[in-house]
Amino acid sequence: MLRLTELRLPLDHSEPALRAAAVARLGIADADLLDLQIFRRGYDARRKNAIQLVYTLDLALRNEATVLRRHQGDRHVGAAPDTTYRPVGHAPAGFARRPLVIGAGPCGLLATLLLAQMGFRPIILERGKVVRERTKDTWGFWRRSELHPESNVQFGEGGAGTFSDGKLYSQISDPEHHGRKVLEEFVKAGAPEEILYVSKPHIGTFRLVTMVEHMRRTIESLGGEYRFGSRVTDLLIDTAPDGARQVRGAALADGTVLESDHVVLAVGHSARDTFEMLERRGVYVEAKPFSIGVRIEHPQRMVNECRFGPAAGNKLLGAADYRLVHHCRNGRTVYSFCMCPGGRVVAAASEPGRLVTNGMSQYQRDERNANSAIVVGITPEQDFPGGPLAGIALQRQLEEAAFRAGGGNYHAPAQTVGDFLAGRPSTALGEVMPSYMPGVTPAALEDFLPDEAVAAIREALPAFDRQLRGFARGDGVMTGVETRTSSPVRVKRGEDRQSLNTRGLFPAGEGAGYAGGILSAAVDGIKTAEAVARSLLGASVPA
Numbered sequence: 001m002l003r004l005t006e007l008r009l010p011l012d013h014s015e016p017a018l019r020a021a022a023v024a025r026l027g028i029a030d031a032d033l034l035d036l037q038i039f040r041r042g043y044d045a046r047r048k049n050a051i052q053l054v055y056t057l058d059l060a061l062r063n064e065a066t067v068l069r070r071h072q073g074d075r076h077v078g079a080a081p082d083t084t085y086r087p088v089g090h091a092p093a094g095f096a097r098r099p100l101v102i103g104a105g106p107c108g109l110l111a112t113l114l115l116a117q118m119g120f121r122p123i124i125l126e127r128g129k130v131v132r133e134r135t136k137d138t139w140g141f142w143r144r145s146e147l148h149p150e151s152n153v154q155f156g157e158g159g160a161g162t163f164s165d166g167k168l169y170s171q172i173s174d175p176e177h178h179g180r181k182v183l184e185e186f187v188k189a190g191a192p193e194e195i196l197y198v199s200k201p202h203i204g205t206f207r208l209v210t211m212v213e214h215m216r217r218t219i220e221s222l223g224g225e226y227r228f229g230s231r232v233t234d235l236l237i238d239t240a241p242d243g244a245r246q247v248r249g250a251a252l253a254d255g256t257v258l259e260s261d262h263v264v265l266a267v268g269h270s271a272r273d274t275f276e277m278l279e280r281r282g283v284y285v286e287a288k289p290f291s292i293g294v295r296i297e298h299p300q301r302m303v304n305e306c307r308f309g310p311a312a313g314n315k316l317l318g319a320a321d322y323r324l325v326h327h328c329r330n331g332r333t334v335y336s337f338c339m340c341p342g343g344r345v346v347a348a349a350s351e352p353g354r355l356v357t358n359g360m361s362q363y364q365r366d367e368r369n370a371n372s373a374i375v376v377g378i379t380p381e382q383d384f385p386g387g388p389l390a391g392i393a394l395q396r397q398l399e400e401a402a403f404r405a406g407g408g409n410y411h412a413p414a415q416t417v418g419d420f421l422a423g424r425p426s427t428a429l430g431e432v433m434p435s436y437m438p439g440v441t442p443a444a445l446e447d448f449l450p451d452e453a454v455a456a457i458r459e460a461l462p463a464f465d466r467q468l469r470g471f472a473r474g475d476g477v478m479t480g481v482e483t484r485t486s487s488p489v490r491v492k493r494g495e496d497r498q499s500l501n502t503r504g505l506f507p508a509g510e511g512a513g514y515a516g517g518i519l520s521a522a523v524d525g526i527k528t529a530e531a532v533a534r535s536l537l538g539a540s541v542p543a
């Protein structure tokens with residue numbers, strides 16, 4: 001296969017035009033092009049009146065070697081890389097050492113799936129419920145303010161990204177094409193095929209639910225085992241006379257003990273009780289930077305028109321997104337995060353008396369508002385000194401303040417952009433209707449955000465307006481608080497992916513501080529499964 005990149009065609013090109021453009025670009029006869037596959041399709045919308053589609057194509061040619069030779073030195077023509085996934089090994093028949101995976105989010109799911117595919121019959125422990133029951137609990141919270149601390153947006157089968165926009169792109173470097181393996185597994189589980197080639201794939205909430213169920217059935221058919229309602233409250237750790245520590249298993253809240261000397265810890269960023277347990281047990285944990293802020297909502301139509309001009313509404317472009325960054329005078333950086341086109345703001349709390357916002361959408365992304373977190377980076381050194389868990393204490397403090405500001409019933413405190421910039425609390429909202437359920441209470445961001453964050457966001461919004469016209473419009477709505485942007489801790493691991501001071505414990509995914517987002521967490525899960533397999537199979541497996 002030959003790979004051709006950066007092939008540009010007008011947005012409204014006909015289907016045959018793609019083939020014709022590839023043939024012309026390579027200078028070959030049409031008959032010599034045997035097969036054409038779209039590897040990636042993106043767009044370039046910098047010139048709104050002449051938006052282009054930008055293709056990466058994989059082409060089967062009659063005389064590929066000759067064509068490659070002729071285009072030597074052309075950086076857009078080369079041999080297509082082999083992206084076939086090859087497992088690191090396979091458990092011998094009757095292999096009895098079953099690994100444990102804690103957490104059924106994207107990281108734990110992919111780790112479990114890979115371990116099952118390699119024949120290790122893993123056991124996955126999930127504190128929450130199966131995804132259908134979890135969906136009922138989560139909607140119950142959104143509709144009736146009834147929070148289930150073990151079954152919500154953060155906890156349960158599928159992990160934190162289940163009720164999300166389902167964006168499946170990431171900035172991680174991925175020379176071994178693990179991301180491709182994730183997307184292929186998602187397609188097998190029911191995701192639309194297009195996620196394999198569009199430049200910014202997304203799935204949306206409803207499809208994620210079905211996919212997660214499908215993956216469960218696959219894992220079980222391969223000998224893996226699920227245990228729901230299984231909150232890990234302790235780790236069994238042996239300490240040798242020389243101080244070396246080895247994990248021996250996990251204990252559950254109901255007193256059950258499961259033995260294993262290979263435990264993947266994929267608990268996500270909201271498992272605060274688990275981080276406390278790790279610290280108590282002496283597992284090496286350190287504080288790490290994260291970000292705090294608010295969700296902002298605008299009409300999606302405004303974002304579409306601003307980004308796509310006359311092409312707004314074009315099906316291939318879909319609902320427009322944005323990515324904004326501003327470096328403030330006070331040294332802070334404010335940026336948009338987890339932007340959800342045509343979606344809604346969701347109540348994402350997991351602890352009673354604390355309030356958190358986040359965003360989600362459906363596959364069509366056809367709701368009226370665009371939403372995004374607008375957040376400010378904070379660091380342990382500058383903002384929360386005081387030990388490995390100080391970031392969690394700060395998150396809790398902010399979430400409690402937001403809960404109070406919203407009226408103490410899980411309604412989110414909300415302020416219009418106009419009032420925020422004018423420095424007055426909101427008493428009413430404008431044309432942009434907030435989508436957060438169960439409801440909002442007009443308030444002021446100062447009620448729950450630290451002064452420096454408020455000052456930074458106040459400076460950033462007009463700067464964002466210069467990049468995306470209308471961003472600082474007076475009736476834009478901000479709700480809060482955003483605190484779960486990434487993990488406030490890192491459970492440090494070494495090159496072999498095992499905890500720095502506890503052998504057999506494999507911290508992974510977002511909670512351990514090694515991923516941010518569905519795709520990167522899933523890739524981390526695959527790599528961790530490979531490390532577990534290498535350790536279980538011994539030196540016979542190449543590193």
Ligand code: FAD
Nearest residue numbers: 103105107127159160161164166167232268509510517518
């Ligand atoms: P998680 O998904 O958090 O999974 C951890 C799992 O561990 C949970 O199911 C939890 O119940 C379980 N667990 C925790 N503690 C224990 C314990 N002690 N015992 C047993 N089980 C335990 N990312 C994107 O890339 N795109 C998006 O569009 C996107 N939108 C999002 C929208 C929302 C509303 C939220 C909340 C997040 C969104 N994210 C998105 C972020 C993404 O969901 C996370 O980055 C990703 O889920 C992290 O995967 P993970 O497997 O590391 O952890």
